Amino acid sequence: xxxxxxxxxxxxxxxxxxxxxxxxxxxxxxxxxxxxxxxxxxxxxxxxxxxxxxxxxxxxxxxxxxxxxxxxxxxxxxxxxxxxxxxxxxxxxxxxxxxxxxxxxxxxxxxxxxxxxxxxxxxxxxxxxxxxxxxxxxxxxxxxxxxxxxxxxxxxxxxxxxxxxxxxxxxxxxxxxxxxxxxxxxxxxxxxxxxxxxxxxxxxxxxxxxxxxxxxxxxxxxxxxxxxxxxxxxxxxxxxxxxxxxxxxxxxxxxxxxxxxxxxxxxxxxxxxxxxxxxxxxxxxxxxxxxxxxxxxxxxxxxxxxxxxxxxxxxxxxxxxxxxxxxxxxxxxxxxxxxxxxxxxxxxxxxxxxxxxxxxxxxxxxxxxxxxxxxxxxxxxxx
Amino acid sequence: xxxxxxxxxxxxxxxxxxxxxxxxxxxxxxxxxxxxxxxxxxxxxxxxxxxxxxxxxxxxxxxxxxxxxxxxxxxxxxxxxxxxxxxxxxxxxxxxxxxxxxxxxxxxxxxxxxxxxxxxxxxxxxxxxxxxxxxxxxxxxxxxxxxxxxxxxxxxxxxxxxxxxxxxxxxxxxxxxxxxxxxxxxxxxxxxxxxxxxxxxxxxxxxxxxxxxxxxxxxxxxxxxxxxxxxxxxxxxxxxxxxxxxxxxxxxxxxxxxxxxxxxxxxxxxxxxxxxxxxxxxxxxxxxxxxxxxxxxxxxxxxxxxxxxxxxxxxxxxxxxxxxxxxxxxxxxxxxxxxxxxxxxx
Numbered sequence: 001x002x003x004x005x006x007x008x009x010x011x012x013x014x015x016x017x018x019x020x021x022x023x024x025x026x027x028x029x030x031x032x033x034x035x036x037x038x039x040x041x042x043x044x045x046x047x048x049x050x051x052x053x054x055x056x057x058x059x060x061x062x063x064x065x066x067x068x069x070x071x072x073x074x075x076x077x078x079x080x081x082x083x084x085x086x087x088x089x090x091x092x093x094x095x096x097x098x099x100x101x102x103x104x105x106x107x108x109x110x111x112x113x114x115x116x117x118x119x120x121x122x123x124x125x126x127x128x129x130x131x132x133x134x135x136x137x138x139x140x141x142x143x144x145x146x147x148x149x150x151x152x153x154x155x156x157x158x159x160x161x162x163x164x165x166x167x168x169x170x171x172x173x174x175x176x177x178x179x180x181x182x183x184x185x186x187x188x189x190x191x192x193x194x195x196x197x198x199x200x201x202x203x204x205x206x207x208x209x210x211x212x213x214x215x216x217x218x219x220x221x222x223x224x225x226x227x228x229x230x231x232x233x234x235x236x237x238x239x240x241x242x243x244x245x246x247x248x249x250x251x252x253x254x255x256x257x258x259x260x261x262x263x264x265x266x267x268x269x270x271x272x273x274x275x276x277x278x279x280x281x282x283x284x285x286x287x288x289x290x291x292x293x294x295x296x297x298x299x300x301x302x303x304x305x306x307x308x309x310x311x312x313x314x315x316x317x318x319x320x321x322x323x324x325x326x327x328x329x330x331x332x333x334x335x336x337x338x339x340x341x342x343x344x345x346x347x348x349x350x351x352x353x354x355x356x357x358x359x360x361x362x363x364x365x366x367x368x369x370x371x372x373x374x375x376x377x378x379x380x381x382x383x
Numbered sequence: 384x385x386x387x388x389x390x391x392x393x394x395x396x397x398x399x400x401x402x403x404x405x406x407x408x409x410x411x412x413x414x415x416x417x418x419x420x421x422x423x424x425x426x427x428x429x430x431x432x433x434x435x436x437x438x439x440x441x442x443x444x445x446x447x448x449x450x451x452x453x454x455x456x457x458x459x460x461x462x463x464x465x466x467x468x469x470x471x472x473x474x475x476x477x478x479x480x481x482x483x484x485x486x487x488x489x490x491x492x493x494x495x496x497x498x499x500x501x502x503x504x505x506x507x508x509x510x511x512x513x514x515x516x517x518x519x520x521x522x523x524x525x526x527x528x529x530x531x532x533x534x535x536x537x538x539x540x541x542x543x544x545x546x547x548x549x550x551x552x553x554x555x556x557x558x559x560x561x562x563x564x565x566x567x568x569x570x571x572x573x574x575x576x577x578x579x580x581x582x583x584x585x586x587x588x589x590x591x592x593x594x595x596x597x598x599x600x601x602x603x604x605x606x607x608x609x610x611x612x613x614x615x616x617x618x619x620x621x622x623x624x625x626x627x628x629x630x631x632x633x634x635x636x637x638x639x640x641x642x643x644x645x646x647x648x649x650x651x652x653x654x655x656x657x658x659x660x661x662x663x664x665x666x667x668x669x670x671x672x673x674x675x676x677x678x679x680x681x682x683x684x685x686x687x688x689x690x691x692x693x694x695x696x697x698x699x700x701x702x703x704x705x706x707x708x709x710x711x712x713x714x715x716x717x718x719x720x721x722x723x724x725x726x727x728x729x
Contacts, residue, residue: 148493148494151462151490154462160470162467163470190458196454197463353503357563361645
């Protein structure tokens with residue numbers, strides 16, 4: 001194995017702590033930040049317990065889905081393990097009317113949008129295209145083409161501008177759009193072109209980059225010589241670097257960026273420094289390209305553990321955690337049962353929705369296919 | 384409103400004579416007036432008015448918020464249009480040359496064309512991708528291709544290719560109103576541009592007011608009984624010229640203008656060939672693996688006995704040369720069309 005030097009003693013672009021915004025330390029202590037502390041001051045114990053519950057249940061969902069894939073119940077699973085704080089913190093900062101373009105492991109963000117995460121399983125079980133209505137939750141469908149949706153988010157934001165839903169001052173009307181992508185996607189032309197357009201158009205869009213340190217097997221040092229957030233200034237986009245395993249800091253910086261977008265102040269680039277504790281997807285084996293020591297290092301920075309330490313120190317009762325464990329177990333069972341009950345897709349559905357309305361070519365091919373399939377039924381009856 | 388699927392000669396009593404580019408612009412302007420969600424973006428589409436005059440005057444009429452000059456990043460603005468379309472807008476994005484599809488194809492065929500399908504029909508992408516095609520003016524092999532066969536090969540987007548001013552207007556109206564993405568491919572040689580080779584068929588009668596040409600309907604540009612020429616775009620003009628010449632010899636050529644490639648009007652092709660039994664396909668796209676083969680295959684698959692003779696006139700499978708004499712040699716022009724017609728009649 002080639003040892004990557006990414007989290008050793010040497011400073012590295014992915015781990016330098018300069019400019020890193022943090023409000024909750026690894027050991028669960030709240031720290032003051034001149035700009036951002038005020039944005040989480042209103043979060044009382046109950047709210048923090050809510051964030052903790054979000055992260056625990058999303059992790060359970062993710063763990064169950066991984067297990068279901070191992071049992072052959074899902075074709076593939078992209079894990080969000082380790083990125084719960086980045087996703088829950090940023091997701092909980094959103095207003096209902098804000099719109100999210102996720103990439104493919106933003107299960108935690110989906111959770112904050114009120115999406116029944118079990119619907120995500122339809123696609124990965126290979127029985128449905130998509131699985132939810134984006135308009136219902138303002139949460140677009142997953143995109144597996146890296147970075148392409150940063151442009152869709154920016155175009156969507158330009159539509160929002162043209163609808164006049166920016167800078168009205170009405171908190172229920174002004175909208176922002178958020179594109180979630182990873183460190184690898186920042187090398188894609190699509191993401192860079194999105195930054196160009198968003199900047200010159202003051203598009204109400206937030207680019208939320210989860211730097212989880214690995215683009216499948218390639219470390220962040222293969223993507224950039226500078227911390228990713230510094231790219232923002234080249235485009236004229238305000239950028240901020242945040243501890244992505246700190247749910248409070250992620251909440252605060254996202255809230256600030258959303259406010260800027262909704263008020264007409266234009267885009268923001270957020271780099272949330274986190275770690276992909278699992279594989280890229282269930283198809284790969286991280287031991288081929290990264291060290292156990294590195295994984296152990298990040299295990300000590302687990303986003304859920306640090307909030308738990310904080311809650312315990314602040315006096316959250318043990319019963320809270322016991323009850324949550326029971327809730328997670330029940331949720332896990334629901335996920336397993338639901339997954340196995342997803343109906344099989346009818347093969348004729350392959351002809352649906354190729355175009356928005358009936359299309360002569362598709363209809364003639366559907367007719368041919370139906371006749372072809374019917375032939376097997378006749379054949380079977382004759383035997 | 385006029386709804387037309389008949390040839391230009393028999394329609395548009397109330398029309399004025401317009402160039403194809405002015406007819407195209409008129410349709411865009413009328414739809415932009417009718418529907419606030421329509422906007423146009425691309426390179427040099429604002430003050431310049433489109434390098435092939437596809438947007439002349441629109442900036443003055445609608446302002447920079449709806450006629451948007453973009454940076455030179457085709458992936459960028461086509462992706463933007465996709466996103467805006469999912470938000471409820473009806474964007475028109477102009478790819479300056481179809482040849483530039485190479486830098487932005489992912490947004491076109493993986494996103495514009497597939498989002499509706501992979502959303503289970505929940506997300507519509509009602510956008511138009513306009514693009515200039517074709518050669519004949521020494522612009523080199525990276526600025527002269529039609530490539531419509533490539534676009535038409537990829538599912539999820541409709542493809543229209545007008546050949547005359549009235550259809551340019553009517554197909555644009557339909558394209559903007561369609562809830563599926565539509566690729567609208569205009570040949571530089573039919574636009575009526577003063578700096579192009581003079582083309583008398585590029586200025587013609589265009590109906591005033593709302594004018595809709597349905598997508599998926601071919602038109603008989605010239606009725607005839609001896610041979611069917613199936614073609615599209617600028618080649619329709621050449622085919623009509625040849626038909627006029629041959630009429631003097633008593634050869635009666637039917638010219639079928641496809642107008643839409645997706646969906647392809649196979650019924651119209653079959654109906655014409657059933658009458659003439661002889662087929663010439665003229666296509667300014669590469670010969671192999673393309674439109675000309677698709678047309679012939681459609682006929683043969685339907686009834687192998689229908690045809691007595693068939694010829695294809697297309698670009699040979701070489702890059703389009705820059706040198707004028709070489710370029711004209713590869714393009715499907717009058718002499719080759721005439722030769723093919725005589726060939727199927729021999």
